[in-house]
Amino acid sequence: MDVQQSLSSLSQARTGKRKRVSSYDRSGGNKDYYSIKPGDKVEICHIKGAGAITHIWMTMAPDAPVEEAFLPRKIVLRMYWDNEKEPSVEAPIGDFFGMGHGMTRNYTSVALMMSPEDGKAFNSFFRMPYAIDARIEIESEADLPIKFYFYIDYEEYGELPDNELRFHAQWNRENPTDGSSEDGMDNAYFEFGGKNTTGEGNYVILDAAGKGHYIGCNFNVHNLRDTREWNWYGEGDDMIFIDGEPWPPTLHGTGMEDYFNTAWCPQQEICTPYHGIILGGGPNWSGKISAYRYHILDPIMFDKSIKVTIEHGHNNHRSDDVSSTAYWYQQEPHRPFAPLPKVEKRLPVEDIKPFNPDSLAKIFGHSNP
The missing domain is CATH 2.60.120.1390 (Protein of unknown function DUF2961)
Incomplete structure (x- = not known):
């Protein structure tokens, strides 16, 4: 859907409920990130029921006063739909959000974006529907522990229309x-x-x-x-x-x-x-x-x-x-x-x-x- 179609449809009534999973500090404090250690596989969300993820924001940094080279190639992003055992999305996190070489850079497209500072704020606007559940997993092969922040914004439905296909992404080299x-x-x-x-x-x-x-x-x-x-x-x-x-x-x-x-x-x-x-x-x-x-x-x-x-x-x-x-x-x-x-x-x-x-x-x- 192009920008003009999106603007023209904003006034139309919508079904469903807007919801979010994020890394906010459940205690009410300011530790609004997940601590992920080298070798960890962390399920950052498991959404049950029918719906569609419509926006993802993520950022990360070493949990130490140093920069780690090629960090976007060392962290793996996986997504699973509808109780599947094998991922429908699997890629190094930087590559998934639009740029390879283990680098980040400010850029903007209609679907994916890397935003300031220095392209380290990752955004996706791809629609990702599911009928039963959605799971997102992060695996770290970094050298140092990282702080990992995220928003997963989604719509919750009573049921998913039969004509909705599932989103996939795969890395190759x-x-x-x-x-x-x-x-x-x-x-x-x-x-x-x-x-x-x-x-x-x-x-x-x-x-x-x-x-x-x-x-x-x-x-x-x-x-x-x-x-x-x-x-x-x-x-x-x-x-x-x-x-x-x-x-x-x-x-x-x-x-x-x-x-x-x-x-x-x-x-x-x-x-x-x-x-x-x-x-x-x-x-x-x-x-x-x-x-x-x-x-x-x-x-x-x-x-x-x-x-x-x-x-x-x-x-x-x-x-x-x-x-x-x-x-x-x-x-x-x-x-x-x-x-x-x-x-x-x-x-x-x-x-x-x-x-x-x-x-x-x-x-x-x-x-x-």
Whole structure:
């Protein structure tokens, strides 16, 4: 529902009751957070009956006078609907709220937001319905105890309409992606040569079975190629295969930046309601990049299955650190998720030192590629 539709419907009568679960101090004091120790799994809410979560706010910090590196990758968020044993949502908490690399940054979209201070206030406005119950769990693989604050705002109903699908989110990472050797290959061919006529080997954002609709992803790249040559990471096409269709799929795109609704190898950072670049990367597209595309007004429907993929470089030539969180709605049961990697397999890798921008002028004829 777009902003204008939401404003125009605000005066209409609504059913249900507005409720909240939060971390407030039950004693009436000011310890308005949960203390979570390394290794803890904590159920922060268990809502019984029919309803829908409509807003989540969370923030966290080490329970010590130090900052812990990559904390948003070390804390895992899980959600369960209707007595299910396997989660429908499982992702590192920072990635779930829209940005990878174990980082936070102020940004705003229509569905997810990181708000001041320094993007450490996480917000979700995705609707998350349930007929029997809803459970949310936090697992810490941090090095230090944390203070964890939250609001879970929801609507309580007498019963849930039959046409409500369940919300899902899943994290994925390939580090590095399975690229090609550059031996004997010049840079022009590495960046632009060869043909992909199957989609095999593409990076997989989502592989789901059932009936539902895909509503988008956030997507993170760490450029691992150390070169003074043209080093654009995003020449890969998006390919979305619906209900087992063969290549070329109905939804075949023209390039990574095109899928994210930008153009011409962008680095400028921008946040719009449905797409954006939160982190643009360094000189010659070095370092870390983070982007999002949310199909709020244009969900991608599937009846039996969906496989959302994108090339890692044209013809899957590149070997970068790529991660993503996919969001979708579907009927249950959903395909069980692969086990989430332990924290040591989730942490970002060290940055390759970017080149001095002045030296790049000799390559590109100006100081910014």
